[in-house]
Amino acid sequence: MDSNKQYHNLGDKPTRLGFGQGLKEAGQRNPRVVALGADITGSVNVNLFKEEFPGRFFSLGIAEQNAAAVCAGMALSGLIPVFTTYAAFSVMRTADQMRVSICYNNVHTIIGGAHAGISVGPDGATHQALEDIAVTRSLPNMTVLSPCDANQTHQAVIAAIEKINGPVYIRFGREAAPNFTPENTPLVPGKGQCLKEGEDITIIATGHMVWHALQAAYTLEKDNINARVINIHTIKPIDKEIIIRAARETKKIVTAEEHQVTGGLGAAVTEVSAQNYPVPVKITGMPDCFGESGEPKELMNKYGLSSQNLEKQCRIMMEQTP
């Protein structure tokens, strides 16, 4: 990814649509790819795969625990199962099945977590998954992907199927959001992306927050604050090298995620920094509370998941840590 160019919104597009399109493309390339559904197939855009390959789609009903362990049986039998539903259910309801049947057996299975984050909006707290990174990140053998826009989510599915040979969790959202990374740019698992150079401070973000991080950095630049922006699309295994370099070179880090401040990207970044090159880290995210109903933008602003808040947090850190 180019760190010298300015990124522009190519047009709002939901990451779930990128997921559906990527899954269909991966399915065209490999007949062993099969999809499992838990009733909300259209909502998570797996209908694109289902319509193209009706014989390779298996309906399991509203029974996520079963579906997750069925995936393990399929993977042990030579198929590559992709099970997708809202992250609130595909992760939180199936945690034990993911831990034992999928991760302990270390099978190549893709769990899709749609409608992650508070930008789910009006559905409210029950459907806003804000703990899924913490859970999946703690499971041995698991790879955790959290792509930043629709184009990257498309590539994340393909990478999960073609470049990884173990359990993968892919987190994505519901709302149309800025689509700004170039199309057809393969995702390299485990490699962070520097989207903007800067030497004063680093914003490390994941998912929808990457766009907001870029906007904050572009605004700060007008005041001669050069913020580096790093996109972490692979939360596990995390790119230690890019984080350590940012800590060493910019001495200050602000993290941004649509997730609880405990156990997510901020925690992962802090673990790397604290043990290798300790610097102050400000973690922005949901402050250990449940979400609520509201329009996505209203909620993002209320909980500080905005470019304005990131900009503010950077300024505060610049003052506190010269």
Place this chain on the structure above:
Amino acid sequence: MSVRDLEKQSMRIREWVLRSIAEAGSGHTGGSLGLADVFAVLYFQILRHRPEDPSWAHRDRLVLSIGHVAPVLYASLALSGYFPEEELLTLRKLGSRLQGHPGRDHGLPGVELSAGSLGQGLSVSVGMALSAKHLNTDWRGYSIHGDGELQEGAIWEAAMSAAHHKLDNLVAIVDRNHVQIDGYTKEVMEIEPLEDKFRAFGWEVLHCDGHDHAHIRSTLQNAPITPGVPTVVIAKTNMGKGVPHIENDYRWHGKPLPKKELESFINALYHG
């Protein structure tokens, strides 16, 4: 194999269950002994498998959903020739391939699934049987369950899905010994009427005496009864079968036997 030979295999399985658990100093004695006859019939008669080629693509898949009775699985695998019998004495020890609950990551040949958290194995078997149908292969899925395990809700999600997807290549076997760790199943959480439950979920239900080799064999050979319908075999067993001190005493569910009593227990096993 003759019934007499199957009975002999059961005795050898039981002896190794006792020896391995005594050596380990912990393990689930009662359930492992109770399933010895079912396992002898499965491994020496029913399963299509090649112990010398554990990953043979056309093998039947046996999933042990109740990972805590791993000793009966390990003894059956060793006696079938998957690995040397002496290795059974490494059960539960550091660095052993014989984990307390089966773990594929430790590389023991013949272990199809790492399992131990109850209620997941039927779903995994559904995934395997569904794959066999999808890939047009004719191997079968077998899964072994405890009666207490059927209290897990996920079992019934799996049961519903097996009937929905018409998995007549799937046979679930329930070890119906009426006991679990806290006591009698009917007191901990009643699971009856079990046959009605499975029938209501779209399954064919067969019964057998889990200690009558000819009966176990004929019952398993009868499945599937109806095309497109999964089969559950409810095998009536006695926990601790074969060792008079232990038989039907639920306190032996998870208790190892004292090493100093091992030889007298084995003697009782062969001579009553």
